Structure formats: structure tokens, C-alpha cells
Amino acid sequence: MNPQLFLAFLVVAVALACTPGVDWAYSIAAGLRQRSFAPAVAGLCGGYALHTALLVLGLAALLAGMPGVLGWLTAAGALYLLWLGFSTLRSWRGASFGDGTAAAPASQFRIFFQGMGISGINPKGLLFFVALVPQFVSPDAALPVPVQSGLLGLTFVVLVAVIYSCVALLARKLLQARPGLARRVTLASGIIMVVLGALLLAEQIVPAVSAAMKHA
DSSP, X not given: OXXXXXHHHHHXXXXXXXXXXXXXXXXXXXXXXXXXXXXXXXXXXXXXXXHHHHHHHTHHHHHHTOHHHHHHHHHHHHHHHHHHHHHHHXXXXXXXXXXXXXXXXXXXXXHHHHHHHHHXXXXXXXXHHHHTGGGGOOTTSSSOHHHHHXXXXXXXXXXXXHHHHHHHHHHHHHHTTOHHHHHHHHHHHHHHHHHXXXXXXXXXXXXXHHHHHHOO
């Protein structure tokens, strides 16, 4: 693998992982509301690991080239974000911060799969792997292209694991002793999920409605 391309990929990947978004919102909420935020972070990483596998197998490019399928995935991801965001908004008033209450074991699996759903069903994550990762693959390198793609994808998974863990830990350290502020941050996390879900859904509904009106 070309060292210069790899370093350039690290810079871009870190910049993207450090950009606040729905992943950050979910990490912060987990850091504030769960004794262990590891299941949430692991779930987010699991979604990106899924994208990496699709990239290596060539399925990511195939899906990206199918607008109809990608549109359905976008709609499903939008509805999922809306559901998760409204769930956060419903529970934020009764949330208890700073009491060290642990989630039930079954809830840990739910938290993991919720995180995996956030990153795994997001078509923007799929397009990131299709559009960006191949730019840092060198066809002249000793390693085959699928292997390089897999290593870059897994590097991104490791980076987001570290960065999202730091985000969740900082949220806990800075906000858990301030219940009022923690509740406001949790409220903001829910709003971010709802807004992003609504925007993703609008991206699919508005063009469809416009096309239907033109043909009416």
C-alpha cells in the first residue's frame, strides 16, 4: 500500500469521524445514559464494518449503481432515524444521569443493534466507501485492490471506535455531574436524529412528488 496515500486517507478519515453528526449524537446519548457506552460504539463500528465487507465484495458499487434500491435504503434509514430520535425525545425528561444505573443485559444487545442500524443502513456511509476509499487504493501496490480496500475500511472502523469512545467518555465526564445540561444535550441529540431523518426522507419524497406532478 502506498504510504503517502494511506497517510492522506488517515487525514480525511479523521476529519470525517470528527465531524459531528448522528453518530456523535448516539455516542453522546450512550455516554450519558448507559453505564457502558461500549455496545453503542461497537454497534456503530459494526455498521461500518458491514460497509467495508460490501466494498471488498464489490456489492457496494453495485448497490450504489442502483438508484431504486439506494432510494429505498435511504427511506428506510430515514424512518429508522426518525423512530430513534423520537424515542430519545420521549425518554429524555425521565432520563436519570449520574446515578450509575446499568442497562439490562438485553438492552445492551438492543443498543448494539441500534448503533449498527444507524451506521449500517445509512446510504451516505455506503456512498462514502464507494466514492472515497477507492481514491486511496494504489493499483501498483503489492497488495491486491480488495485487500487494500479492506484495510482502509478497517482503519476507518478503528478510527471511529477511538473517536466515538472519546466523545462518549467526554460527554460522561463533562455532563454527568450536571443533570440539567445533560438532559439538554440528550434533547439536542434526539432533535439531531429527527432532523437528519426528516432531511433524508425529504430527499426521496420531494423528487418523487415533483415527478408525479409533471406526469399528471
